[in-house]
Amino acid sequence: MNRHLPGRRCALTRVACLLATLLAxxxxxxxxxxxxxxxxxxxxxxxxxxxxxxASSEAGAAHHENQIGDQSSKEVHIVFSTxxxxxxxxxxxxxxxxxRRAGHLGRVTRIASGCTPAQEDAIRLEFEKIRRRPANxxxxxxxxxxxxxxxxxxxxxxxxxxxxHWIRNNTNLxxxxxxxVDPDMMALRPVLPTLGEGLTAVPAESDGYRDLEEYVDAHGxxxxxxxxxxxxxxxxxxxxxAAGQNFGxxxxxxxxxxxxxxxxxxxxxxxxxxxxxxxxLNVPPxxxxxxxxxxxxxxxxxxxxxxxLATTPDWAExxxxxxxxxxxxxAQYPKLLAxxxxxxxxxxxxxxxxxxxxxxxxxxxxxxxxxxxxxxADEYARDGEEHSGRSVCKGATHNSLPTETxxxxxxxxxxSYARDDDNTPAKEAVGSGGLPTFLHYCQNYQLSGxxxxxxxxxxxxxxxxxxxxxxxVDALAxxxxxxxxxxxxxxxxxxxHLIPLMNMALEDYKSDVC
Numbered sequence: 001m002n003r004h005l006p007g008r009r010c011a012l013t014r015v016a017c018l019l020a021t022l023l024a025x026x027x028x029x030x031x032x033x034x035x036x037x038x039x040x041x042x043x044x045x046x047x048x049x050x051x052x053x054x055a056s057s058e059a060g061a062a063h064h065e066n067q068i069g070d071q072s073s074k075e076v077h078i079v080f081s082t083x084x085x086x087x088x089x090x091x092x093x094x095x096x097x098x099x100r101r102a103g104h105l106g107r108v109t110r111i112a113s114g115c116t117p118a119q120e121d122a123i124r125l126e127f128e129k130i131r132r133r134p135a136n137x138x139x140x141x142x143x144x145x146x147x148x149x150x151x152x153x154x155x156x157x158x159x160x161x162x163x164x165h166w167i168r169n170n171t172n173l174x175x176x177x178x179x180x181v182d183p184d185m186m187a188l189r190p191v192l193p194t195l196g197e198g199l200t201a202v203p204a205e206s207d208g209y210r211d212l213e214e215y216v217d218a219h220g221x222x223x224x225x226x227x228x229x230x231x232x233x234x235x236x237x238x239x240x241x242a243a244g245q246n247f248g249x250x251x252x253x254x255x256x257x258x259x260x261x262x263x264x265x266x267x268x269x270x271x272x273x274x275x276x277x278x279x280x281l282n283v284p285p286x287x288x289x290x291x292x293x294x295x296x297x298x299x300x301x302x303x304x305x306x307x308x309l310a311t312t313p314d315w316a317e318x319x320x321x322x323x324x325x326x327x328x329x330x331a332q333y334p335k336l337l338a339x340x341x342x343x344x345x346x347x348x349x350x351x352x353x354x355x356x357x358x359x360x361x362x363x364x365x366x367x368x369x370x371x372x373x374x375x376x377a378d379e380y381a382r383d384g385e386e387h388s389g390r391s392v393c394k395g396a397t398h399n400s401l402p403t404e405t406x407x408x409x410x411x412x413x414x415x416s417y418a419r420d421d422d423n424t425p426a427k428e429a430v431g432s433g434g435l436p437t438f439l440h441y442c443q444n445y446q447l448s449g450x451x452x453x454x455x456x457x458x459x460x461x462x463x464x465x466x467x468x469x470x471x472x473v474d475a476l477a478x479x480x481x482x483x484x485x486x487x488x489x490x491x492x493x494x495x496x497h498l499i500p501l502m503n504m505a506l507e508d509y510k511s512d513v514c
Contacts, residue, residue: 070414073190076106077175079166080183081159084115086459089123091183093462096139097505103414104190106175107138111166113158114146129513136512142166149327156339160322167316177237178315180308184454185361185438186501190414195243195355196233199223209375212358214434221411222434225359225373230300234355242310246356246371250303253341254282254295264333273328273345280348293348301353302344307360307438314352321346363440365490376434377493378486380404389480389489393496398471399503402496408435445494448475452498464514468503
């Protein structure tokens with residue numbers, strides 16, 4: 001039987017047949033476009049790349065699902081490593097909802113290590129409830145055995161062990177780039193595979209930040225911030241070129257075993273970690289052409305911490321090293337950052353340079369280092385020509401970000417953090433200041449009767465009868481109004497973002513699950 005529309009058995013007129021054929025072609029083209037837009041996996045019949053599907057009866061939920069995102073963020077698979085406690089469970093949920101709000105369109109996976117059967121069942125059940133909404137199908141969870149050293153004495157070794165388990169057992173890892181973040185990070189912007197592509201370096205003019213450069217696009221929007229003494233910024237993350245957050249501590253090991261080393265590394269033996277002849281060693285090898293790592297070189301290429309971005313093949317090569325090196329580092333340096341130093345030594349061993357940037361996160365209000373992008377937050381305290389500390393919180397509510405933040409987000413043009421009453425003209429948004437990609441809340445933030453400390457957040461914060469965190473913007477603004485204290489202003493910045501972000505995540509959770 002001939003199934004083609006323009007067949008001889010067609011009973012319609014030739015004109016009608018032609019119209020029917022054209023309609024069929026148009027339908028086919030539309031279907032192909034739909035598939036490409038949503039990354040529809042025809043074999044599995046599931047949406048694997050988008051966050052745009054699923055009409056909802058709740059107006060707010062529909063607004064958040066129809067978010068605008070940078071399409072290149074689909075190329076980045078974000079992962080974070082956790083244990084199975086309630087403490088890191090709520091962080092995982094907060095992380096997911098902030099990434100969704102920020103407009104990250106790639107997949108997100110929680111790696112949970114060392115769960116009991118009951119813990120695994122509980123986590124899996126809750127994630128399945130969240131994933132019922134099409135906008136959340138990009139969220140996943142992967143369970144691994146515990147890789148903690150000495151029982152549970154050093155759980156941070158779960159990060160390299162869990163990552164290695166995940167990448168070896170992941171049969172559908174299709175994204176070219178993987179980003180490893182910490183669970184105690186909430187996003188303001190999506191994570192992108194691009195770096196300097198299409199951007200122009202502009203020297204920073206703010207006092208105290210003359211060692212920085214902003215990388216702005218053709219519309220004047222600052223997308224990256226980094227020190228001006230670093231190697232040239234590559235166009236994007238590629239095979240053999242990774243990227244990450246500049247950490248001042250990241251390369252302190254490079255002087256290990258020398259008089260210049262700090263007390264923790266004076267007796268540290270790099271050979272016991274990396275092996276004889278490794279490029280991570282800080283002395284020239286006997287071979288004339290062999291690579292080795294000086295402190296100066298390490299500071300510019302390996303002084304990195306979360307956020308880490310690398311291609312999937314580079315991760316596959318780095319992770320076995322990181323997994324092997326971490327217990328060796330911990331044996332000589334039994335402290336919190338052993339796994340991070342294990343990571344940077346692994347990068348040096350495989351000679352994988354990192355393009356370092358300051359703009360992936362802010363964390364410590366007390367720091368004087370330009371490795372965090374506090375310059376952009378400090379600029380809030382300028383209201384025209386008058387100094388006004390209120391700007392870091394102005395316009396914020398218990399479930400909405402400050403006005404200046406919304407203005408900057410509008411300039412970027414992605415995400416769904418904007419209030420319904422945000423009528424800022426587009427022309428006023430273009431050229432606005434920058435924002436860090438993440439807020440890394442690993443400190444305690446306390447001001448005007450407000451305190452955000454991750455260990456004080458109830459483990460069952462995300463529940464259907466959950467109460468939002470209390471927030472009094474007037475009290476905060478009053479204390480900030482005449483202050484020129486940077487630590488105070490930055491603390492206000494964190495509180496006026498973290499508390500609304502948590503409350504927005506709670507609203508989104510209730511809309512999805514309850």
